[in-house]
Amino acid sequence: MTYHFFEKWAERREDVLNFKREITKAKKTYMLKVYFFHKIWNQLNKNKIDRKSAEALARLYKLKSSNAYMQILAKSKELFEIKSIHSEEIYQFIDLVRTLNEKVEVEKKLAQEIIEELLSGKLPVKSKFYQLQEFFKEESLYLNIEDQNFKKIEEVFLIQKEPGAGTGGYILITEAVEKGMVTIEGKKIFTGKKPIQGLKIDHNKIIIKGDHFAPMQNARWIEGDQYVSPSSHDPYSYFVERGRFNSWPRRKIQYTLGISNAEAVVSLEVEVFPEQTYIKIKEEGIIQFAIAQLKPEQVRRVYQKAQLIA
Incomplete structure (x- = not known):
């Protein structure tokens, strides 16, 4: 839990089997893609073409090793021979790698379309870059990159936002563990x-x-869809510790959470990775969660149907 998801697998003991080389390759490839596309994007905003960066990306995407997740998948078959690792942990690891592998392959096709247009002297439509940014945003969740210079480039290009719509106070749950803000005992x-x-x-x-908490109509939609969809301007889905506001009046909930409408409450059970999970611990002991890039398949069930709050 104190590791990023991939870091845990990169740092496993040599005698167990780790993926350090492949994960390092995934990081480097991701950083190069973001770096060069950021340069292209800057020139595109001036109606210019950065041909040099486009050529560098063309070479990168032609490399068989450009998708490190495919290499991880091939190697992961050996994990089932290791009795010290729980099979469920292995399946979760493989499922995530498979998802990232599929997304990288789709991203590759889109990127190559953009590169071909650039090299032919055409200015790609910006909507293609927006799609590309969404692919990069998801991949970035699972790569623990500490290069601060790169992170500035990444933040600008991907327009990454902190959870809480500017109110602050959220921290990645892995960091909360490392800083001693929360502790782990067993599964709790x-x-x-x-x-x-x-x-x-x-x-x-x-x-x-x-x-x-949401307006009643929205809460019913969430119940029906079994999903709290992130908005276009805020990539997080928000939850509060279960049952914390039972019997609280609506206005007090709205004031405490800093939201405009807490007409109703709907409860979901979600299964997410630590890298997606941010936590906010308020002085009153209230725990709030922000989930980055929540996917519909990560919602296990509606735990409590939409209910009106007095």
């Missing part, structure tokens, strides 16, 4: 001596049973 996570309600660890993942 604690703040002080109190376990966080509805939160537990399941091998590589975190399961959250959380409450989401």
Whole structure:
């Protein structure tokens, strides 16, 4: 839990089998793609073509090793021979790598379209870059890159935002563990001596049973869709510790959470990776969660149907 998901697998003991070389390759490839596309984007905004960067990307995407996730998948078959690793943990690892592998292949086709247009002297439409940015945003969740100069480039190009719509206070749950803000005992996570309600660890993942407050119509849509969709301007889905606001009046909930409408509450159970999970611990002991890039398939069920708040 104190590692980023891939870091855990990169740092496993040599005698167990690790993926350090492949994960390092994935990081370097990702950084190069973002670096060169950022340069191209800057020139595109001036109606110019950065041919040199386009050529560099063309060479990169032609390399068989440009998709490190494919290499990880091939090597991961050996994991089932290691009895010290729980099979569920292995399946979760492989599922994520397979998802990233599929997305990188789609991203590659889109990137090559953009590169071909650039090299032919055409200015690609910006909507293609927006699609590309979404692919990069998801991949970035699972790569623990510490190069601060690169992170500035990444933040500008991907227009990454902190959770909370500017209110602040959220921290990645892995960082909260490292800083001692929360502690782990078995499958539970604690703040002080109190376990966080509805939160537990399941091998590589975190399961959250959380409450989401919204206008009644929105809450019903969420119940029907079984999904809290991130908005176009905020890539996070928000939840509160389960049952924390039971019997609270609507206005007090709205004031405490800093939201405009808490007409209703709907509760979902989601299964996500630590890299997606941000936590906010308020002075009143209220725990809030922000999930980055939540996917519909990560919602396990509607835990409580939409209910009107008095």
